[in-house]
Every structure is written in structure tokens, then in C-alpha cells.
Amino acid sequence: MPSSPPPAARLRGSGPVLPAVLFVLAGMIAPLALMLRTSFDRFDPETLIVSALTLDNYLRFFETPFFREVLGRTIAISALSTAICLILGLPVAYYLARFPTGAAKSRLLMLILVPLLIGNAVRTSAWMLILNDHGVLAAGLARLGISGPLGLMYSASGVMIALVSVLLPFMIITLNSVFEGIETTLEEAAGSLGASHLTTMRRVVLPLTLPGVLAGCVLCFTLSMNAYATPVLIGGPKFHMMAPTVYQQITEAMNWPFGSALAFVLMGMTLGLTVGLTLAVQRRYRRWMA
């Protein structure tokens, strides 16, 4: 006779998760909680932190045009580079997914996967040699008779170019696995019913990839909202985005309360925007998914 197991049995097997759970609680949840608390404290140049319960740090952030601008710039650059990654990534991911399985396909996938795991520092420094005024791009253009300073280093467009290149593999790999999961017979069915390739993509394939598109966009957006190396190295000291600002407030200004508030604004914005996007997309595919 089936009956619900006694409580002891229901807990059976939970022991091995405890160390990992404690590790994450101590290493991530507790620091985040403390940081949240710190963001309500007050800063004092002498003693650094004065215990308080105030919203001053958040108010200061939203009242200072400079910080508002930094946040706006970060969101704009992230949204734009995510969109570009999506547009460039879709055809590549689809091409790879439909590439006949074999050694050639594995090699192509490695070309995406290896850069993804090379690290931001190296990949961004590689872009520095391309974008700087004595770099590869300038030399190439000079050969074509176009000379003069490029002005890409220390500019928003330079940051965007490098950011898109750094983030593209994340988008492609995510989208690729989604495309792999879509049966080719669906495309063939659409084709035999008279749909052209583009119509098939628009009406059949893309709606089915929506969850994957969402995952890819959330990943790229989060990474670019929190990008550090690219804005610092390509953008230079006068180009401000959120992540370097958090770093600067916490380690250089030693203003932990304000830095904590900044970090939470950054995390809140990232989460808020991605959750909003997720809900908007989910409303469209919930009907046939579950």
C-alpha cells in the first residue's frame, strides 16, 4: 500500500549536501547579507564605517548625475552589445547546430569554446593591439590610404566592439545547444508546406528557440553589466561603467557603505532587467511549454 514515507526516510540522503550548502551560505549568502547591511551604514573618513540605518547611500547614488550617468551608460552599452551578440550569434549558432556531426564540427565548436575560456584579461588586451592608434587596424587602414587617429581606444565604440567580441562565444554556445534540440523534421515539415527558409526561421524555429534566446541574452547582459576588464583597459580612466566604479569606491575610496550600495544597485538592476525580460518572454511561450 503506497503511503508517504516517515520523516526520517524523507530526509535520507540529505547529509552529503550539507558541506556544500554551508560553504555557499558562508562564502556567498553571509557576505551578501553583510554587504546589504553595510549599504545602510554611514561612511566616516576616520573610522570608515559608522553603524546606521539610512538610505543615504542609495539616495546619493540616484541624486548624483555622475552616478546616474554611469548606470545609464552601463545599461545602454549592455543592452546594445547583447542585441548585437544576438543578431550575430543566431546565424552562427544555427549554422553550427546544423553542421554535420564529425571532426570538422568539433573543431568549429572548439573555435568558439576556447576563446570563451581564455579569459577577459587576455582577450581584452588582444583588442587593445587592434584598436590603438598604432595598432593593427590603423596599420591596415593606412595601407588602404586611410590614415589619422582612429579614436577607438578610450571610446564607447571601442568598448562595444571588444565587449561584443568577448561575449559572442557565450551567446553562440548557449544558442547552439538550443538549436541542436530542435528537430530538423520541423523545418522540413514547414518547408514541405511551402514555407521559405526565412519564413521557417521566423514562424517555426525562432519561436521555439525563444527560451534559449532568453538564456543567451540574460547571460550576455549580466556579463556586460558587470564587465570590468573591457571598460578599464579599452575605455581608459575617463570611461566609467558600474563594475570599475564599485571597485574604485570599495578599494580606493574605502567607502564601503557607498560601494556596497553601488554593488546592490548594480545587482538589482541586472536582476530586475533580466527578470523583466524573462517574464515578458515567458508569457509568450508558457502556453505550449508546460
Added chain:
Amino acid sequence: MSDVVLDRVAKHYGATVAVESMSLRIGSGELVALLGPSGCGKTTTLRMVGGFVPLSSGLITVGGRDVSALPPSRRNMGFVFQNYALFPHMTVAQNVAFGLEMRKLGRAEIETRVTGALERVRLGAFRDRYPRQLSGGQQQRVALARALVVEPDVLLLDEPLSNLDASLRQEMKIEIRQLQQALGLTTIFVTHDQDEAMSTADRMVLMHRGRVEQAGPPAEVYSRPRSAFAAGFLGVANLVPGRMTRMDTGSDTGRGDGFVTRAGPVLRLRGHRSIQGDCVLALRGEEVTLRTGQPAGDENALSGRVALATFHGVAIEYHVETEAGLRLVARVPAPGVGGPEVMAHGAEVLACWAPDAGVLVAET
């Protein structure tokens, strides 16, 4: 006219040959079943007709028009996939309407035709469901409606019944056949089930290793297989290898041909086509009778013992190990339908069959 002609169609994947050389004409309004063992190239052939697989060589025409180079979207064929390939994010009605939208029909017309098509497959009440909310048989019917609603020139079905249970398969088989006849649709139906092929098709095409092994009306192919492979695939239980010899000094009952089996005994044949050299006597289990007394007339008779008996409802199959070294299968009516009493394992019997029973077929 929308007859389909395959002219020496071939498909190679690198070194593997999926379809070696297929020549075949499917008449307008005819239902042809492509039958054959796994891997013989049925799906590949069908997909080449549908336009999903480019030909390595050869030509496919529909109503005299060469379609070999046309993309699927311009062939006006209805394709029913083995896994149905319903669009999961569209409702039943949206799935069926898709092909009509591609043909840029007006809203009202699409609506009436979708409703009509769904009525025809008895799914009118399910129009707003999503595919995952349907049973296998219902999904199958949606796939059928979606393929038919565009009024294709040719209907292509790739093992459409293989995911259904036995009774549903029976039902859908009849339904497909009735629809096809009502619409007069030129149809190619891929299956690896000979019963399915025989009961639905006007003509049966048996494939083997990327070639047509034998083609013809089901009754003809069934009763006159031309090769040991065809006979075996069509369920002939006894394939006895040997060679023909002329035998002028037959028994009293008349002259006949002799068949020297590889196992030893010489069998009596009458009225068989003559095949030179090594060949195979294909003898259906039904053609073999088991006796305990004397053989009747000029029957071939081999004595032996029952080695195995399997029950099949209306019939029992006995595997008889003969003293001559041949193992024969006899299919006799079960006691419940007027057959003899069940014989015990090891019982001594005489396996008998008439000299004109069975067919001689080429060895390969």
C-alpha cells in the same frame, strides 16, 4: 496528372550507398507501399521525392515535370513524418493552417478549409489544443490533416503508423486508405511491416540494399516472390536451398522435376518455373501438413520429430526436425478453429506437401 517517376535515382553519403539505383513509376491516384528491412533506403528514397535530400544522380518527375532541383517548398507535396513533426508552439488549427498561410489564401478560406480538414480526421473539437495535449493517434491525424489540407499533388508518408499501438494502427490504416482513395491522391507509403503494405497498397515495392527487389500488386508479390530475400521478408517460413535436376523416372503418379536439397533428400516438384543452378524452394508453413500415417498421393514426405511448437491464436507452428536433416516449419490450424489435436514435443510426424506447392526462387 500527377504520376511520380523515379529514374535511376541514387543517393550516396560518402562511401555509404543509401539508395543505389531506384527506378519506379507511381501512377496518378495510386498508393504504392515502399517496403523493406531497416536501412534498405526507404526513408532516403521518400525524402528525395519530398526534396529534403538532394539526389546524387538520377531524376524525379511529377506529372512529367522534373522536380529534382526544386526545394520542398515548391513541390506541393504533403509529407507525414514518422514523429509527426507538429509545430509544438502552434495549436492544432494553427498547425493545419500553416500550409494555407504559406499559399497566401484569404482568412475566410483558410478557416473553412482548416475546419473541413479537421472534421475529416474527426478532430474538430481539438482545434485549440497544443500538440503535447494530444494522444499519439490524434497527433498522427493532425499531421495527416496538415499534409492534406494544402491539396498536395503527392502524399508522402514515412512509417506513419509505427508509433501507434496495434488497434489504433489498424484503424488509422483504414482511415488513410479511405482518405487517399476519396481524394484520388498519388501516395507513397513507407513501412517495414508487410501486413500494413499488403492491406493498404495498390502496389507494393520491396526494397533491398538501395534497390527495388520486386514490385507488383500485393497478392502477386505475396504469392510469387522472386528471390529468397523477398520470400523470407514476406514471411515464407521454409527456404530450402538446393538445385533442380531433370528426373525422368519419377514415381508412378507421373513425371516431374527433381530438387536436390543441399541437405541431401531429393524432393519432387511439379509445375515450377525452371531455374538453372543453385536456387531455393520457398515453401510457406501453411503449405506443409503434418500426418501421422501415410502420405497422400505423390506428396513429398519427410519423417521427423516435433522440436518446437508456437501458438498463434488461429494457428500453431510446428518446427519439425526431419531425419533427412532439414528443419521444416508447418503452420496448421489450431484445435479451436477445427485443426487437429496439439502434438507433443518429440512426437513423430510426417511433414508432407504437394509437388506443386511453394515457389522456386533465385538464391540471392
Added chain:
Amino acid sequence: MIRFTYAAIATIVIGFIVLPLVLIVWMSFFSNPILSFPPEGYTLDWYRRAWSMSDFRGGFFTSLQISLCATVLALVLGIPASMALVRGSFPGRDTITTLLMAPMLVPAIVGGSALFVFYLEVELLSGVQVAGRLAGLIIAHGLIALPWVVKLVTTALTGMNQSVEEAAASLGAPARVVFLRITVPMIWPGVVAGGLFAFVNSFIDLEKSLFLVGPGRTTLQIALINYLEWNFDPTIGAVATAQITFVTLLLLVTSRYVKLHRAF
């Protein structure tokens, strides 16, 4: 025609991703005193120089040490947890899975700064210094590594057909033998992939370590960034080439055993 269009786009986009890396490898052999184009000649001096600089050489070994420790930590914590999450029958498994995966979702900058503030508070309270110490970095990197192990090992476990184990048991194998001869070999690719991604993601981490490095104890990524702040010579190229080679080799070797792109 359609295929050709896709192939063309793919070539351009993949070029956009890969070409900068090819260029930096090439330029690491230039004899130009600053990174510039075209080459004035070729030399191996930058490699010698990179090796002689304690920031880079020390950074490499520090990174190696941290990443190896973090990977071992993540495997030790992550494998039993994954087994329990997939096979166990206790309430809240979904929540716990989300919790263990969370360090991957929390932005590294936020996680790193929180850990930094936390370490300093702990130090204020207890006098134990963690920030700027190896232990502090290993904890931070263990948090980078753990989600990868959990993700890939649970995937391997759920993807595994459990009737295979039942088959082994019904053939007379005791539980321990079933585990060692059936379960372990079947989830092994997941463990290898988990360990690899844990190691590499820890090795290349920049943002989380930023806050936690101390004087004389920098990771390779931070040494690179610091150097770039004041210098722009092919030494960078030499270090980058070394890292590219290192990661590529690791991936190539592992990719013979596991389908790495499935990890995402």
C-alpha cells in the same frame, strides 16, 4: 545559396572572435619595443622577459595553486552533493540546487566585493586575516568552481539510465561494486568536464580576485591588468600566448573524452 550565406556569416563572426587571439600570439614575437604594427623584426626576448618578471611567473604559480585547490574543494563538496540531489529523496532539493548554482549567477564584482568586506569584518572581529591571503582566494575561487561541478555532475547523473545500475545489481553485483564499476564510469565524463570547467574558470577569473589579492600575492590575470596599466609592450603578448596555449591544450585534451560544448 542559403548554406553559403550562413557559412559566410559564420566565418566573419568566428574570425571576429578568434582573430584578435591569433594576432596577439603573432605580435608576441615582434621585436617592436611597444605593441605596434607592422613588425620591425622577430625575437623571443619577450618570453624571456615575461618569465623573468616575478609578477608574471609568481602570478602563474599562484593562480595554478589557487585553481587546483579550488577545483579539489569543489569536487570534494560538489560530487557528494550532486549525488544526493539527484538520487536522494529529501524535500527542498530544487531550492538547494539553485543555492549551489547561485555563485554562478551573482555577478563576480558583487560577489568579490561582498567577500572582501566580509573578510575585513571578520578580521576586525576575530583578528584573523583572510583578505590578501591564499585561503581567502581559495574560498572565493571555490565558489567559482563549485557550480560547474554541481551543474555537470548532476547533468551526468540525471542523463544516466538508472536501469543500467539495476541491471548490474540484478546480475549479482553488490552496491559497492555497482557504484565503482557502473556509476563512476558512467558519470566520469561529467566529473572530468566539471573539474575542467571549474579549474579553467577559476584560473581565468579576474573580477572576483580583484578585491582579494594582496601585496606579493597576485593571480596571473591581475598581474596582466596591472602591467597593462603602465606598459604596452609584447611582454603582454608573451604572457597571453602562454595562457592561450595552456587553456587550449587543457581543452583539447579533455575534449577527447567529453563533449565540452554541452556544458552550457
